[in-house]
Amino acid sequence: MKALFLCLIAVTTISAQTHQKIYDIIDTVSEERLREDVKTLTEFGTRNTFSDTISTTRGIGAARRWIKNEFETISKDCENCLNVFYQKDFVTKEGNRRVPHDAWVVNVIAIQKGTTYPNRYIIMSGDIDSRASDTMDFTTDAPGANDNASGMAGAIEAARVLSQYKFESSILYVGLSGEEQGLFGGAGLAKYAQDKGWDIIGILNNDMIGNIEGIDGVIDNRTFRIFSEPVPPNETQQQRTARRFYGGEVDGISRQLARYVHNTVKTYMPEMNPMMVYRLDRFGRGGHHRPFNDLGFPGIRIMEAHENYTQQHQDIRTENGINYGDTFEHVNFGYAKKLTAVNAINMASLASAPPAPTTVAIGGIVEASVKLKWNTVDGAKGYKIYWRDTTSPTWDYSRYVGNVNEFSLEGIVIDNFYFGIASVDKDGFESVIVFPNEIMR
């Protein structure tokens, strides 16, 4: 009896604080609207980035005008809470192997301005563009239902749901183009964000969020993947050298974003099976979070766990009894709804949380305690120290330490764990965890 009592206490103290708002957001995401939007996107015939831009019914021009119009309609329902515009860059055939002719690569952007931190952004992206078997072929039908109308429809649906709330930080919903020929749209927007001096919390790149039947025969509507690179590619040699002595090989900013998403899903959607994958993207393949990572912004890829290669980048045809093509009927909308909700609740949580500390110092060499010191941030009610075994993928231990800027964890030996700090607001919303970036001697 006594043992049981202790056990119950433990469960109450370690379970994370939850918010009704987040559960409401999950419930509001509509499977039916996702189905309608993916259907509409497939009906533009092809959305190849280099396809027709004049027609009102076919090609990427018609598709992006429809997406822009959807965001504008959503905005009307929230007293013009979205700033909707095109962001574009010109790409040339010259110097680009997979560009058939010069063209504007046009992204559709919708910004929901934050009430307290308008210059801080959490981004959800899908892609407007699709491709046929030959990526240079911009006329053949390429419905791109799963790749990537699913991610695009997810971003539109997340805007519908989250625009009914106000958040402290800004949320950016975006349809990117030029993915299939070299990640042009993402590169353009990442550069735009850098030029504007945006403070990017991170980008959640959704690329293929609707397939549940894998090429390997596995059918699974609960598991999904979160890809994150280990450390930023633009770190300095000094940072690389320091890591050898202080650790952090698997603790870059994108990895912390991945862990944040993993934790939010485990808390609010326990039926789901988030699978962190410790790599930038799939083996030798790319996605639109990468150009953000290239510039030092946190970014992850969220996608299905089981891909089906006969249904991506394929002309519609039947060969040896196999139906090839990325068509509407292969998308599972119950699953796409779940993954859209994954995005929505993470953006809602991050946009409700205070900024993370930027400087976190750690010390405690040959001592029986670990010391941490960080800069305080406006809007934080207090801070939470997290730590974990060096081999654990998740932050398994934590301690809320109130509104202080330094703390010693007594009896914890620095050598045996990794540590991090998150800001916490009055309602319990937490920032991404920051891995120490300074050493205290």
Ligand SMILES: [Zn+2]
């Ligand atoms: Zn693709």
